[in-house]
Amino acid sequence: xxxxxxxxxxxxxxxxxxxxxxxxxxxxxxxxxxxxxxxxxxxxxxxxxxxxxxxxxxxxxxxxxxxxxxxxxxxxxxxxxxxxxxxxxxxxxxxxxxxxxxxxxxxxxxxxxxxxxxxxxxxxxxxxxxxxxxxxxxxxxxxxxxxxxxxxxxxxxxxxx
Numbered sequence: 001x002x003x004x005x006x007x008x009x010x011x012x013x014x015x016x017x018x019x020x021x022x023x024x025x026x027x028x029x030x031x032x033x034x035x036x037x038x039x040x041x042x043x044x045x046x047x048x049x050x051x052x053x054x055x056x057x058x059x060x061x062x063x064x065x066x067x068x069x070x071x072x073x074x075x076x077x078x079x080x081x082x083x084x085x086x087x088x089x090x091x092x093x094x095x096x097x098x099x100x101x102x103x104x105x106x107x108x109x110x111x112x113x114x115x116x117x118x119x120x121x122x123x124x125x126x127x128x129x130x131x132x133x134x135x136x137x138x139x140x141x142x143x144x145x146x147x148x149x150x151x152x153x154x155x156x157x158x159x160x161x
Contacts, residue, residue, distance in 0.1 A: 004098040006059035118150035
């Protein structure tokens with residue numbers, strides 16, 4: 001899968017990223033979006049805040065040069081947290097696994113943390129393929145679904161020497 005690459009997010013990507021985050025099927029899988037998905041002003045504020053974080057890593061995922069999604073690593077609540085969101089056309093083809101592999105190779109901080117809805121089997125598989133292990137479960141509010149959802153926290157620990 002050498003056709004999957006990460007590149008820095010630029011302003012020209014923001015329309016595609018916003019449209020991707022409005023996809024109802026994706027919102028159902030992500031579940032934990034913390035804003036109204038259709039609110040462009042809230043999205044723009046989120047992007048400005050995230051880009052301003054001194055240690056934020058935001059990348060566009062490309063598949064054969066075309067937009068396939070976005071992957072990030074930010075420090076939140078003391079944890080270095082990774083998030084991957086793919087455009088629907090990139091689902092089910094190993095794009096998330098490869099994008100996460102690329103991000104993990106760029107991130108020196110360990111542990112890395114990822115939070116995933118328990119019903120998102122594809123995201124769980126991508127995390128496990130990259131060495132993340134299950135750390136905890138909790139029932140949490142899922143604004144994207146309007147109900148509580150089981151969230152699983154996965155961690156990637158430092159390699160044993």
